[in-house]
Amino acid sequence: MADLTLAQVQAESERFGRIAYVSTVSASGDPHVAPVAVAWIDDDLCAFVLATSSKVANLRANPAAMVHWSVGESTDWDSCMVWGSASIVDTAEGRTALWGRMGYDLGAFEAGGPESSNHVFVRIAPQKATVLRFYGIKGRDTWRA
Amino acid sequence: MDLQELKDHGTRIGMWAHLATVGADGAPDVVPVHPCWEDETLWVMIGTDSVKARNVAANDAVALHWQVGDSSGFDSLLVWGTATVHDDLETKQRLWTGVFDYDLSGFAPGGPDASPGTAFLAVHPTRATLLRNMGTGGRETWTK
Numbered sequence: 042m043a044d045l046t047l048a049q050v051q052a053e054s055e056r057f058g059r060i061a062y063v064s065t066v067s068a069s070g071d072p073h074v075a076p077v078a079v080a081w082i083d084d085d086l087c088a089f090v091l092a093t094s095s096k097v098a099n100l101r102a103n104p105a106a107m108v109h110w111s112v113g114e115s116t117d118w119d120s121c122m123v124w125g126s127a128s129i130v131d132t133a134e135g136r137t138a139l140w141g142r143m144g145y146d147l148g149a150f151e152a153g154g155p156e157s158s159n160h161v162f163v164r165i166a167p168q169k170a171t172v173l174r175f176y177g178i179k180g181r182d183t184w185r186a
Numbered sequence: 187m188d189l190q191e192l193k194d195h196g197t198r199i200g201m202w203a204h205l206a207t208v209g210a211d212g213a214p215d216v217v218p219v220h221p222c223w224e225d226e227t228l229w230v231m232i233g234t235d236s237v238k239a240r241n242v243a244a245n246d247a248v249a250l251h252w253q254v255g256d257s258s259g260f261d262s263l264l265v266w267g268t269a270t271v272h273d274d275l276e277t278k279q280r281l282w283t284g285v286f287d288y289d290l291s292g293f294a295p296g297g298p299d300a301s302p303g304t305a306f307l308a309v310h311p312t313r314a315t316l317l318r319n320m321g322t323g324g325r326e327t328w329t330k
Contacts (some may be wrong), residue, residue, distance in 0.1 A: 064216035
């Protein structure tokens with residue numbers, strides 16, 4: 042097992058693509074998982090999502106989030122996982138600050154631009170990350186805040 | 187959709203699903219798994235000391251989301267239910283052949299009789315939703 046820096050985690054995550062699965066917990070304690078397009082903005086892992094989505098409701102009740110990127114043969118069945126605490130960026134000012142930093146055209150999903158309250162950003166401050174090599178059989182690397 | 191259609195959509199979308207569980211501390215966990223159906227039960231091979239095994243012991247609620255991709259039109263298949271962990275020899279011997287579509291011995295060479303660290307998670311689905319093309323193409327639901 043090796044220690045990683047957050048910069049190394051961020052670099053590692055790039056090879057898994059943009060889609061990751063974010064798990065959250067509802068106020069009643071039920072799990073939820075959904076695919077989201079993620080991007081690192083500064084030291085935080087961010088996603089642009091519907092304001093009315095279950096994940097947003099869950100994170101407002103319980104900010105704990107875990108993210109697991111898609112797995113596949115192209116990445117030799119490695120896993121990249123991030124645990125953290127999420128905040129919801131739901132002000133026009135906050136959305137405007139993040140709007141151009143996701144790496145894809147958010148306007149394709151929200152024609153109203155950053156002024157629209159239909160979408161928000163989920164901003165996860167990472168606390169821990171792990172990269173498993175080939176299901177963990179070939180080792181694991183970790184980072185902790 | 188009916189249960190068979192639910193199973194068929196899972197097969198069409200792919201072999202990987204992301205399984206979410208909740209720890210005793212209320213923290214979420216999500217890991218990719220390769221589930222297979224046996225009648226109304228969705229089985230997953232797991233480690234007895236895995237986070238998901240510990241979480242289900244504390245909170246039996248689970249959610250699965252099949253891995254999305256271009257090859258399946260970015261359809262989403264979501265399943266919710268409860269889960270139980272089974273590490274008894276009889277269950278392991280029964281499931282080892284004929285239920286899974288891959289060779290379990292590739293991950294537990296000792297087979298059902300000599301793989302003490304291996305168990306099976308039985309997911310008992312209670313409801314499911316299929317979102318076509320991220321929901322823009324409509325949705326179908328199943329409830330037990």
